[in-house]
Amino acid sequence: MKSRDLAYIALFAAIIAALGLIPPVPVPGIPVPITAQTLGVMLAGSVLGARRGALAVLTFLAVVATGVPLLSGGRGGLAVFAGPSAGYLYGWTLAAFVIGVLTQLTWRRFNLAWAMVANLVGGVGVIYALGIPFTSVYGDVSLSAAATGALSFIPGDVVKAGIASVVAVGVHKAYPVIELPRRRPAAG
Amino acid sequence: MRWGRRSADVAAAADLPRTAIELRDVAHDYGERAVLRDLTLSLAEHRVGVVGANGSGKSTFARLLNGLVVPTAGTVRVDGLDTRTQLREVRRRVGFVFQDPDAQIVHPTVAEDAEFGLTNLGIAPEERARRVDEVLTRYGLAGHRDHPAHLLSGGQKQLLAIAGVLVMEPRRVVFDEPTTLLDLTNTRRIARVIDELEQDVVVVTHHLDLLAGFDRVLVFEDGRVAADGAPAETVRWYVDRMS
Amino acid sequence: MTLSLYVPVASPVHRTPAGLKLGLLAALAVALFLVDGLAVVGGTLAAVLLLGLGAARLPWRSVLAQVRPVWPWLVLLFAFHLVVTDWHTGTVVVLRLLALVAAAAVVTATTRVTELVAVVEWLARPLTVFGVRPARIGLVIAMTLRFVPLVAERAQRIRDAQAARGAERFRFRSLVPLLVQVLRLADTLGEALDARGADAPVPVRRGRAGASTS
Numbered sequence: 001m002k003s004r005d006l007a008y009i010a011l012f013a014a015i016i017a018a019l020g021l022i023p024p025v026p027v028p029g030i031p032v033p034i035t036a037q038t039l040g041v042m043l044a045g046s047v048l049g050a051r052r053g054a055l056a057v058l059t060f061l062a063v064v065a066t067g068v069p070l071l072s073g074g075r076g077g078l079a080v081f082a083g084p085s086a087g088y089l090y091g092w093t094l095a096a097f098v099i100g101v102l103t104q105l106t107w108r109r110f111n112l113a114w115a116m117v118a119n120l121v122g123g124v125g126v127i128y129a130l131g132i133p134f135t136s137v138y139g140d141v142s143l144s145a146a147a148t149g150a151l152s153f154i155p156g157d158v159v160k161a162g163i164a165s166v167v168a169v170g171v172h173k174a175y176p177v178i179e180l181p182r183r184r185p186a187a188g
Numbered sequence: 189m190r191w192g193r194r195s196a197d198v199a200a201a202a203d204l205p206r207t208a209i210e211l212r213d214v215a216h217d218y219g220e221r222a223v224l225r226d227l228t229l230s231l232a233e234h235r236v237g238v239v240g241a242n243g244s245g246k247s248t249f250a251r252l253l254n255g256l257v258v259p260t261a262g263t264v265r266v267d268g269l270d271t272r273t274q275l276r277e278v279r280r281r282v283g284f285v286f287q288d289p290d291a292q293i294v295h296p297t298v299a300e301d302a303e304f305g306l307t308n309l310g311i312a313p314e315e316r317a318r319r320v321d322e323v324l325t326r327y328g329l330a331g332h333r334d335h336p337a338h339l340l341s342g343g344q345k346q347l348l349a350i351a352g353v354l355v356m357e358p359r360r361v362v363f364d365e366p367t368t369l370l371d372l373t374n375t376r377r378i379a380r381v382i383d384e385l386e387q388d389v390v391v392v393t394h395h396l397d398l399l400a401g402f403d404r405v406l407v408f409e410d411g412r413v414a415a416d417g418a419p420a421e422t423v424r425w426y427v428d429r430m431s
Numbered sequence: 432m433t434l435s436l437y438v439p440v441a442s443p444v445h446r447t448p449a450g451l452k453l454g455l456l457a458a459l460a461v462a463l464f465l466v467d468g469l470a471v472v473g474g475t476l477a478a479v480l481l482l483g484l485g486a487a488r489l490p491w492r493s494v495l496a497q498v499r500p501v502w503p504w505l506v507l508l509f510a511f512h513l514v515v516t517d518w519h520t521g522t523v524v525v526l527r528l529l530a531l532v533a534a535a536a537v538v539t540a541t542t543r544v545t546e547l548v549a550v551v552e553w554l555a556r557p558l559t560v561f562g563v564r565p566a567r568i569g570l571v572i573a574m575t576l577r578f579v580p581l582v583a584e585r586a587q588r589i590r591d592a593q594a595a596r597g598a599e600r601f602r603f604r605s606l607v608p609l610l611v612q613v614l615r616l617a618d619t620l621g622e623a624l625d626a627r628g629a630d631a632p633v634p635v636r637r638g639r640a641g642a643s644t645s
Contacts, residue, residue, distance in 0.1 A: 003629050004622075004624075010571045010578060011578055013571070014574075014578035014581070015582055015613060043610065059572060062551060062568075066544045066548055067542070067547065068436070070579065076436055076497075079497040080501075083501040083504060083528065083532055084504045085501075085504055139524055140508075140524045142515075163606075166604070167603065167610065171607055175610075175611045279625070280628075286622070286626075291623055294574050294620070296573060300573070304629075336580070338580040356627070
């Protein structure tokens with residue numbers, strides 16, 4: 001890993017933190033106001049790619065775990081990793097990784113549609129696939145009950161996946177930083 | 189006289205080992221775009237200035253001198269060390285100060301950041317502490333040891349960036365437009381700091397008055413050295429050409 | 432580091448090594464899920480609070496502040512269990528989570544960020560086999576703390592610039608210029624790390640500094 005990669009990882013972790021400072025935005029038709037922090041998670045994967053994106057999220061979570069209250073709403077410390085909703089936090093790292101993998105796979109023909117696919121699968125699918133069972137096991141409730149509880153957050157996350165996709169396509173055009181491994185000419 | 193050097197400084201400077209940088213047939217391009225071409229020159233002067241329009245290649249030239257950029261053709265040698273193969277030794281000899289101190293300060297607090305390069309050099313903790321104290325005192329930052337670097341003023345940030353490089357005791361320091369983002373007062377302050385350095389320096393700048401007491405000035409144009417000589421003539425030549 | 436949930440007081444809990452505290456916290460997390468008795472779970476919560484507010488001399492506000500975000504979840508969980516199972520199970524579930532969250536809060540409030548970073552680096556030591564360099568983990572965490580205020584400031588600057596041109600509220604589109612700015616900064620930061628020796632191999636201890644000054 002080059003120094004530049006370390007710089008990308010640290011600065012994206014800082015971006016995820018800074019997005020947590022934006023107050024929740026109410027969106028018409030959606031029950032809970034949306035916070036911008038998971039947007040940062042999606043962007044880490046779509047802008048930096050799988051490895052660096054996941055490491056940026058992991059770094060952000062490590063900083064939060066060491067007691068710096070950078071999680072949206074000024075939360076931090078180890079306590080947030082012990083609560084019933086901690087599964088969603090653990091899911092963030094994998095989400096950024098999956099988004100990164102999907103983005104890299106479609107990098108040569110990257111557009112809004114592919115970005116949407118990546119962000120919906122990784123940024124919504126993966127996060128809930130981890131968060132719901134975690135709440136279920138942790139809180140001793142049934143899967144369907146945990147899923148019902150999560151339902152009201154899903155529209156907001158779909159909106160965020162849309163925003164992340166638009167931004168990812170914009171950055172892809174203006175300043176792409178994902179470098180694909182050189183392939184044999186036949187595969188290119 | 190404004191930033192004039194004391195004779196004692198000059199005497200001290202004479203004791204430091206001088207560095208010589210040799211460029212032979214150097215060319216560099218970023219993909220399609222050639223930024224430097226057939227550059228052959230040697231820098232042994234104590235203080236060398238570099239001027240030129242934006243995009244003339246001077247920033248890439250600066251980065252060649254400590255191996256941040258390795259040329260696509262030709263060789264760069266610092267005291268005989270090739271930047272391509274002896275990068276680490278080259279970097280120990282040649283420090284680099286960037287235009288934007290915000291991109292150069294990596295630690296949250298002042299003292300931690302000043303210590304960063306020393307940790308990388310593998311220097312023992314007591315020696316690190318001694319050198320950090322010394323350099324922070326020299327640049328008036330001793331009172332800000334544990335302050336967040338973010339809260340320093342623009343001038344103080346640039347001083348911290350310089351301190352973080354000097355603490356590693358390089359023999360030559362390359363400055364890439366060190367005053368471009370600063371106001372007049374801070375520009376003067378940084379100019380004085382550069383003037384008082386015992387180390388050899390290379391200063392890339394748009395502020396021509398910085399170069400008044402320099403030993404040699406290079407003017408870059410389209411990736412080539414268009415003029416080279418004592419500051420009085422070269423700077424006048426450059427100003428005529430730009431106007 | 433300025434921004435932290437650490438509460439600086441002198442206490443035996445503060446002096447306990449960070450690694451030990453984290454180990455005990457992890458053990459507690461496992462143990463709590465192996466027991467179901469109301470008395471055991473409730474007793475654990477009482478013991479944690481006694482430790483935090485008594486032995487560690489933490490102000491109750493600092494513990495409460497960390498526990499507060501979890502409240503809505505706990506209320507929901509309890510309500511769910513009242514309906515589906517019974518109040519006894521609900522109480523055990525809620526007390527168990529509360530005990531764990533409070534214990535985590537106590538560890539956070541009694542351990543400095545730098546100590547925890549050192550534990551993270553120590554935990555990463557086995558990963559050296561895969562080429563991971565633990566010291567770099569500490570470096571990346573430090574850089575993150577350094578750049579949070581800077582990124583926030585640049586974001587604000589972009590918002591101001593947009594406001595000057597008539598945009599009224601935060602536009603997510605403005606994330607594109609922000610990200611491009613930050614990525615450019617990261618490129619230079621990468622160069623600066625190299626110039627300052629961060630790419631050096633595992634540092635070799637040298638007794639004396641370089642002999643560049645005579």
